[in-house]
Amino acid sequence: MTPRGVDEVVAAVDQAKNRGLRARMVGAGHSFTDVALTDGILLDPALLGGTAEIDADALTVTVSAGTTLHDLNLQLEDAGYALTNTGGGSAQTAAGAISTGTHGTGRGAPPGLRGRCRGRAPGGTTSC
Numbered sequence: 001m002t003p004r005g006v007d008e009v010v011a012a013v014d015q016a017k018n019r020g021l022r023a024r025m026v027g028a029g030h031s032f033t034d035v036a037l038t039d040g041i042l043l044d045p046a047l048l049g050g051t052a053e054i055d056a057d058a059l060t061v062t063v064s065a066g067t068t069l070h071d072l073n074l075q076l077e078d079a080g081y082a083l084t085n086t087g088g089g090s091a092q093t094a095a096g097a098i099s100t101g102t103h104g105t106g107r108g109a110p111p112g113l114r115g116r117c118r119g120r121a122p123g124g125t126t127s128c
């Protein structure tokens, strides 16, 4: 399934529960391992990207789960910013990078990444 927003993610999680299945949100499927595979309902975040919200004072940026690092890099560059460290590629989504602790290979510490919203059944979201 390819949800178009949080409401559709929540609906998909409900649907999976009602069918006795697990729902797995994946990123770009760019992991080296099979962590993104499932025999339940697979949720593709292709439509969950979006515009980055940059807080210039706090030097933080908030993005939707499906935003790829490629798109994030372009948006940051347009605003005169950049991540302090990146991995070897940029196909990953923000959520995939957060989930697996993606880190770069250059100098300096990797950027601090935090996830914050999770769909749950029955219908709703929770913060983490």
Ligand SMILES: Cc1cc2nc3c(=O)[nH]c(=O)nc-3n(C[C@H](O)[C@H](O)[C@H](O)COP(=O)(O)OP(=O)(O)OC[C@H]3O[C@@H](n4cnc5c(N)ncnc54)[C@H](O)[C@@H]3O)c2cc1C
Binding pocket: 024, 025, 026, 027, 028, 029, 030, 031, 032, 035, 036, 045, 065, 066, 086, 087, 088, 089, 091, 092, 093, 094, 095, 096, 097, 098, 099, 100, 101, 102, 103, 104, 105
């Ligand atoms: C060629 C290549 C080069 C790489 N280089 C580097 C590197 O330099 N440094 C490095 O650290 N890693 C590197 N990696 C590994 C890769 O960056 C990570 O595995 C990254 O997590 C992939 O992101 P993804 O969006 O494809 O996530 P996926 O592989 O699709 O998913 C990863 C995990 O995150 C979970 N997930 C994804 N999105 C969500 C969501 N919205 N909600 C809940 N769970 C979610 C998935 O269920 C899965 O368990 C490389 C991989 C490849 C293939």
